[in-house]
Amino acid sequence: xxxxxxxxxxxxxxxxxxxxxxxxxxxxxxxxxxxxxxxxxxxxxxxxxxxxxxxxxxxxxxxxxxxxxxxxxxxxxxxxxxxxxxxxxxxxxxxxxxxxxxxxxxxxxxxxxxxxxxxxxxxxxxxxxxxxxxxxxxxxxxxxxxxxxxxxxxxxxxxxxxxxxxxxxxxxxxxxxxxxxxxxxxxxxxxxxxxxxxxxxxxxxxxxxxxxxxxxxxxxxxxxxxxxxxxxxxxxxxxxxxxxxxxxxxxxxxxxxxxxxxxxxxxxxxxxxxxxxxxxxxxxxxxxxxxxxxxxxxxxxxxxxxxxxxxxxxxxxxxxxxxxxxxxxxxxxxxxxxxxxxxxxxxxxxxxxxxxxxxxxxxxxxxxxxxxxxxxxxxxxxxxxxxxxxxxxxxxxxxxxxxxxxxxxxxxxxxxxxxxxxxxxxxxxxxxxxxxxxxxxxxxxxx
Numbered sequence: 001x002x003x004x005x006x007x008x009x010x011x012x013x014x015x016x017x018x019x020x021x022x023x024x025x026x027x028x029x030x031x032x033x034x035x036x037x038x039x040x041x042x043x044x045x046x047x048x049x050x051x052x053x054x055x056x057x058x059x060x061x062x063x064x065x066x067x068x069x070x071x072x073x074x075x076x077x078x079x080x081x082x083x084x085x086x087x088x089x090x091x092x093x094x095x096x097x098x099x100x101x102x103x104x105x106x107x108x109x110x111x112x113x114x115x116x117x118x119x120x121x122x123x124x125x126x127x128x129x130x131x132x133x134x135x136x137x138x139x140x141x142x143x144x145x146x147x148x149x150x151x152x153x154x155x156x157x158x159x160x161x162x163x164x165x166x167x168x169x170x171x172x173x174x175x176x177x178x179x180x181x182x183x184x185x186x187x188x189x190x191x192x193x194x195x196x197x198x199x200x201x202x203x204x205x206x207x208x209x210x211x212x213x214x215x216x217x218x219x220x221x222x223x224x225x226x227x228x229x230x231x232x233x234x235x236x237x238x239x240x241x242x243x244x245x246x247x248x249x250x251x252x253x254x255x256x257x258x259x260x261x262x263x264x265x266x267x268x269x270x271x272x273x274x275x276x277x278x279x280x281x282x283x284x285x286x287x288x289x290x291x292x293x294x295x296x297x298x299x300x301x302x303x304x305x306x307x308x309x310x311x312x313x314x315x316x317x318x319x320x321x322x323x324x325x326x327x328x329x330x331x332x333x334x335x336x337x338x339x340x341x342x343x344x345x346x347x348x349x350x351x352x353x354x355x356x357x358x359x360x361x362x363x364x365x366x367x368x369x370x371x372x373x374x375x376x377x378x379x380x381x382x383x384x385x386x387x388x389x390x391x392x393x394x395x396x397x398x399x400x401x402x403x404x405x406x407x408x409x410x411x412x413x414x415x416x417x418x419x420x421x422x423x424x425x426x427x428x429x430x431x432x433x434x435x436x437x438x439x440x441x442x443x444x445x446x447x
Contacts, residue, residue, distance in 0.1 A: 021064045022057045025050060031068045034075075041079050049074050085410040086435055090390060090423030092344045093259075093380030097412065099290040099297070100380075101426075105336030106295065106329040113328035132322070135331035139300065142334050143262050145278040146285075148308030150301040151330065152320040155288035156186065158299030159256050160195050162284055165314045166252060167222025168196035173251075175208040175241075176201045177234060178227040182381065188227055188256075195316075197222065207239045213249060223252040223283075228259070228272050233385045247281025252307065255282045259382030260293040260300060267345055268292075268383045274302050283307055289330055291380040294339030296329040298322050344426050349373070349389035352424050355432060356391040359424075362436045363393070367443040370394045376425040392421040395439065402442045411438050 028034065028050050038046045053071040056062045062070055077083075087097050102110075113119070122129035130136070132151065139149045152158050163172060172192055179201065181187045189199055200221070202212040213224055224246055246253045261273040271292070274285045284303035289295040299320075301308060311317060322330075333339050338346075356371035363369040376390035395413075400420045403411040413422040427435060 019058045022054055023064055023067055025054065028054065028068055028071060031072070033072050034068070037072070037075050041075065045076065045079060049076075083410060085404075085412050086431055086438070087426040088392070088411055088413040088422035088424065088435070090374060090376040090392065090414055090421065090425055091379035092341055092376065092388070092426050093291050093378060093382060094426070095380055100292075100294045101340045102296065102329055103294070103333060103336055103339040106332040106339070109328040109332035109336075110325050113324045117324055117328075119324040119327065132324075132327035135327040135334075138331045138334040139302075143274050143278070143302050145275050146302035146308075147305035148303060148312075150308050150312045150317075151289070151322050151327070152299040152301065152317070153322050153326070154297055155256070155258065155260075155286060155299045156182070156191055157320040158286035158301050159188075159254075160191055161299075161311055161314060161316055161320055162254055162286060162301070163192050163197045163222070164195040164316050165311050166254070167192075170197065170222035171200040171216075171218075171220050172197045172222055172225050173200045173202060173213055173216045174225040174227065175203045175212075177203065177205050177208065177238075177240070178225075178229065180227060180229055192225075206234055206237060208241060209239065210241045210245045213241065213246060217249060217251055221251050223254050224249055226253065226255045226282075228255075228257050229384065243277050243280040243282050252283040253281065254284045254286065256286045258287060259291040259378075259380060260287040260289055260295075261382070262293060265292070265345070267388070268378070268386060270386075271383045274300070278302065284311075288380075289333075292341060292345075292378070292382050293333065294341035295333035296326045298326050298330055340426075340428065343428075345378070345388070347425060349391060352391035355424050355429060356393050359393050359422075359432055359436055363395075363439055363443075366440050367395060367399070369439075372421070374421060374423050376423055388425060390423055390425040392423040395420045395422065399439070399442060402445075403438060406438050406442055408441065409434055409438050411435060 034046055050071050053067055053074060057064060057067050085097060087094055093099050120129060120131045136149055140146060152161055179189045192199060200216045202208055202216045226243060226246060243253065243255055255277050257272040257274060257277060259271065261268065261271050263275045264273050265271060274287060277285050284301065284307055287300045289298035289300055301311060353371060353373060360369040360371045372392055372394045374390045374392045376388040378386055397415055397418055397420050400413060400415055403413065411422065413420050422435065
């Protein structure tokens, strides 16, 4: 034993110290699979994965002969860090999951728009054309009550542009009960003030009357603003002023409907829609494109032709301009087949329960699973308080985190009364097999 201790630089030492057997970086990168990955993902990502794998070898977690295969297995699916997940939360428009999922037609349009396009070129004349003219035409066709239409990069931008153009250094008259906070702590009052407007609050938190608005209007008034409350309802001793009554006031009326419903929806009778609000006399309607419309993130501006053109030509409009990808996806959403959000809202709860029973049956013997009736929500600030009849697969609560962390396709559900519910209202029927596969994989791995 003493002789063995004194020996150095032998094969036995190499085995004891994995750093000596760790392969060189260039030899690992020379593997054809990693070279192909470098073409697909970029050399930087592949080198980072290989470096991390070699560190595992040096620390003794991997043998030298396992390094290449381990590096290949650790490669990401794409060059971006964002991952696809299944939305089984029971919230149709889930802000943390990217709001509205795009239709297949919109995804196809994105692929076309990713290359060189005629986004701002008239191919017939060869001269510069109206940017996004076909997308704007589709929006105008979808809301014929609008004399003019424009698109900016999100709903807040639409309201900011309107405020900057109409009320910079002037007053915006708004009901106290409509000074709402939207996602991630952003507040409508602060948004308006950030572009130079002053707020003139009228009424009380729960009640406002037309005479309150009328008394507040003066020479310094830029416009009257009506805001659809996001994610909450005020009930009981309340009153508000409909757009039709505000339309008679001697200043423009701007209505932020928020959730982007373009026409009345039978399942959302109390949700304001652009067509109805314009018919009631609003001069301008602003809304989001990635909520109930089911399209990409953008801000819709619909109103009188003169006012919309004024907004379009304002210097700030350039800073809020949407890119060609957004324009393409928006047009495909408006003109193409029913987007996923609309399909989810129209789904029959009985059909959802049948799907839940089939999924639960396929999981039989792998994990305790039962089909249950549930109540889903619209989400995204749309239709607050509206309950959607739905169905889910109930699983043990302990699976919630492992399903979110699945390496192939994460599944996000919700925990309710000690159960994990995988609600199917926002899961496309064609994704049921993938849902089953993820649960089986997670349960089988001891999750």
